[in-house]
Amino acid sequence: MQISLSVCKQTRPLLHFPANxxxxxxxxxxxxxxxxxxxxxxxxxxxxxxxxxxxxxxxxxxxxxxxxxxxxxxxxxxxxxxxxxxxxxxxxxxxxxxxxxxxxxxxxxxxxxxxxxxxxxxxxxxxxxxxxxxxxxxxxxxxxxxxxxxxxxxxxPTLHSFVSDRVDRMVERGMVTEVRDFFNPDADYSRGIRRAIGVPELDNFFRIESFSDDEETRARFLAEAIDRIKMNTRKLACRQLEKILRLRNVxxxxxxxxxxxxxxxxxxxxxxxxxxxxxxxxxxxxxxxxxxxxxxxxxxxxxxxxxxxxxxxxxx
Missing domain, CATH: 3.40.50.300 (P-loop containing nucleotide triphosphate hydrolases)
Incomplete structure (x- = not known):
């Protein structure tokens, strides 16, 4: 299921608050x-x-x-x-x-x-x-x-399926090209935006693809990188849930x-x-x-x- 954020109209008025x-x-x-x-x-x-x-x-x-x-x-x-x-x-x-x-x-x-x-x-x-x-x-x-x-x-289980599909949509929107343009083999991946899920996984792919002219091999490594992005996104969701439960229960x-x-x-x-x-x-x-x-x-x-x-x- 794809949840759209594009509908901006107010579907049901709530309260008529005075301006102030x-x-x-x-x-x-x-x-x-x-x-x-x-x-x-x-x-x-x-x-x-x-x-x-x-x-x-x-x-x-x-x-x-x-x-x-x-x-x-x-x-x-x-x-x-x-x-x-x-x-x-x-x-x-x-x-x-x-x-x-x-x-x-x-x-x-x-x-x-x-x-x-x-x-x-x-x-x-x-x-x-x-x-x-x-x-x-x-x-x-x-x-x-x-x-x-x-x-x-x-x-x-439901969220894991959704975020995996979302990664596929992100790839379709151009995520690989976006991260490739940001690629720097000498960068520090322990700080800043390079810690974001998707960057280190694709970094490994970019390093490999530079040494391979075989399209099939490159496609296989890209698919593996995308699978790792999905797996790490699912792990992130689990960690986030654990933290929320700790804030509530502890x-x-x-x-x-x-x-x-x-x-x-x-x-x-x-x-x-x-x-x-x-x-x-x-x-x-x-x-x-x-x-x-x-x-x-x-x-x-x-x-x-x-x-x-x-x-x-x-x-x-």
Missing amino acids: AIGQLHHLRKEKVVVVMGATGAGKSRLSVDLASRFPAEVINSDKMQVYKGLDIATNKITDEERCGVPHHLLGDVDPESDFSPANFRSLASSALESILHREQLPIIVGGSNSFIEALVDSDFRSRYDCCFLWVDVSM KGWELHRLDATDVFRKRGGVSEAAWENIVAGRSAAIVSRFLCDRRRVAHCGGTPGMEGSLMVAASY
């Missing part, structure tokens, strides 16, 4: 921040854009490879079209040769948060690098911000789990409807209650009928 509604949340004790988590391929980017179509929001990327400039296909960056006009921060901004640490992320993400809140927008942090999110939240973050954690979960983070497995098992319009009902709609209702529950309508610039709107939102 997010700004009036400053009256609450803490600022509000939404964090979208999940393994690679689970649909985190799609959900963040869906939420930003329903709330006045901007996105902060927390994927440690997508912060770097370049290799947009290999790192699976969300495209300009898929962003649907939603502002994204820390996406393709960092020098690909540099190391970007969790401490670097904490500093830049904090600055982006303040900037977004200053514009009276809702910050949505999204990405699969849980070490970055943990470094941010485990600082003095919780003393200043109230967090809503959304976890998009997909059963591993560190006690309260995560709203959204099981998207059925979405990935369906096709076409049925899949789109399932995403809306199971993931997007439920997430929007959770965020709605998080931002402005019925006990705090007055703080949210409430108007007659606001409470009823919240109750409708909660029924998704």
